[in-house]
Amino acid sequence: MSRNTSLLLKYLFKQTWPMLVGLFSIMGSQLVDSIFIAKLGAEPLAVVAFSIAIFQVIVGVQVGLGIAATATISTALGENKVNYARYLGSLIVFIGTVIVTLLCLALWFFQQPIILALGATPSLFNLTELYRLPWLISCWLGALLYFGYSICRAHNETLLPGRIMVLTSVLNIALDPLFMFTFDMGLAGAAWASCVAFAIGLVVVFYTLIKRELITFDVLKNRTEQAIKAIAKMMAPALLSQFIPPISAMIVTALIAAYGGFAVAAWGLANRIEYIAIILILALTMALPPIVGNLKGRGELRQILSVVKLACGFVIGIQILLAVIMLGVANPLANALSNNSEIVANLTDYFAFVPLSYAALGVCMITVSVCNALGFATTALFISILRLFLCYLPLLWLGSHFYGLTGLFIGMACGNTLSGIVGWQLFKQQYKRLTTHVSVRSITV
Incomplete structure (x- = not known):
């Protein structure tokens, strides 16, 4: 290092x-x-x-x-x-x-x-x-x-x-x-x-x-x-x-509700676990914007890319580690959260597929946060919309259609992973435009 x-x-x-x-x-x-x-x-x-x-x-x-x-x-x-x-x-x-x-x-x-x-x-x-x-x-x-x-x-x-x-x-x-x-x-x-x-x-x-x-x-x-x-x-x-996550949550809940009350109960418990699992990502999305905005104001654009890469790499490493731990304790954790066999089975499936995708979800959330900090709020909104309507919901529906509730969780994991890739690519494009614009302006001056 x-x-x-x-x-x-x-x-x-x-x-x-x-x-x-x-x-x-x-x-x-x-x-x-x-x-x-x-x-x-x-x-x-x-x-x-x-x-x-x-x-x-x-x-x-x-x-x-x-x-x-x-x-x-x-x-x-x-x-x-x-x-x-x-x-x-x-x-x-x-x-x-x-x-x-x-x-x-x-x-x-x-x-x-x-x-x-x-x-x-x-x-x-x-x-x-x-x-x-x-x-x-x-x-x-x-x-x-x-x-x-x-x-x-x-x-x-x-x-x-x-x-x-x-x-x-x-x-x-x-x-x-x-x-x-x-x-x-x-x-x-x-x-x-x-x-x-x-x-x-x-x-x-x-x-x-x-x-x-x-x-x-x-x-x-x-x-x-x-x-x-x-x-x-x-x-x-x-x-x-900010209104995209509630819309997403309502649609996902409606999809899961088709599998009955136990599935909804399992989803409610999974949501609580998810909030704990991604709390580091949430903290980073609050800490990064002032750092990035300050670097932009000083014209230190290379440092911006370095700090974003560092944050993404850190999130990916930590979330993969957490996913491995959650997979190892999936059954006892599910049993600790509920004594209902159907809820436990649904939670175990969730832990098997979804937590690993939090790494890519973290990358997506960081790119949205950084784009906002750079003044590209429209790009941040575009990433959020693409995540929901291109990456997340279609794959959820496809997984659910072919493999039931387990397929829905697989689709959720795939959607999170794809959203991370899309978010990173759009951020890199926007960053390249920013650096090109600054370079051209410098030459003109």
Whole structure:
């Protein structure tokens, strides 16, 4: 390993591990939250399930704007436009607050018709009435907190978001039983606990942003139009790409539902395992964009390719190792997750074929993240669309058609693998265009 590669690896690790710890803490918090809510009965769990479906809309908006924040700010910093980068951060917070506020107000007035359209029964409405105000407030606070995280990451500061993720998760776990059972608020108490945790996190992150002068209250009048255009250019395709995973999940669930309730139950458990298995990939997709955007701003394009290759190689190695381990423990792991023989058989098939393809899926996710960071949000959206409609769903259907549920899992693995190949090829094409454009511009100048 060369000295330059070693330095890149150390820097990549430094930026990634706080996100990894933060994501693990959030995942643990959500699991504990579900356990507490389950004690209240089936109806509260159903209300939460319907709320999660609506929450995906808010998540799509906040992640789309977060991608725009990371890409535009990190590039500006790489070009040494520090004041402009601070101003972009302030605009992100302002625009995000306005959009999320309007969205939450719309959900406040139309939540019941939306939940009814999703298939909820009228008996859930009373619980929804008590839950929706604190839940919407928690969504609003969580979105603003995410914007703060995005600005921090854009400035290559991942330690602070990681720490605050842990802080809010621990607070949420501690406050859940207090609000839900001690104060006898029930399901609404879980949402109020999230509100308090997010509010404390919000104070910490924005106090730090202001103290470190990562956002500014000064208006750069001659740069406002340019800044809004840059944000909008990135946000629109990034926002659209955020709605692709839920669409994919709904279609896959419908395909699996044809094989009965046990197959759906196995798929639900497999999804939980998948989230744990790809958590390193998720952390890298959060850590890479500010690094790449900064390198682009400084014109160090060769370093971009090096860091992307390094990240992809690391993901491939780790995911293959995890797949081998999961294959070795497939049967005992499946039995630990369920005592139903049909569910165990389905899970064992899943572990046999799908986890190995997470390596290629990781490459696809990294290329999408990097294309967004380079300002090629349309290419990132194109990769996401191709993954779903060219690579993933057709092969799922073919596998299911010829070999049943096992074939569906084989098709899933093949689809993930193909999406990694397609994503990498499209990224290389876009990278070549970028380097050619910069070379031509340099010669012209």
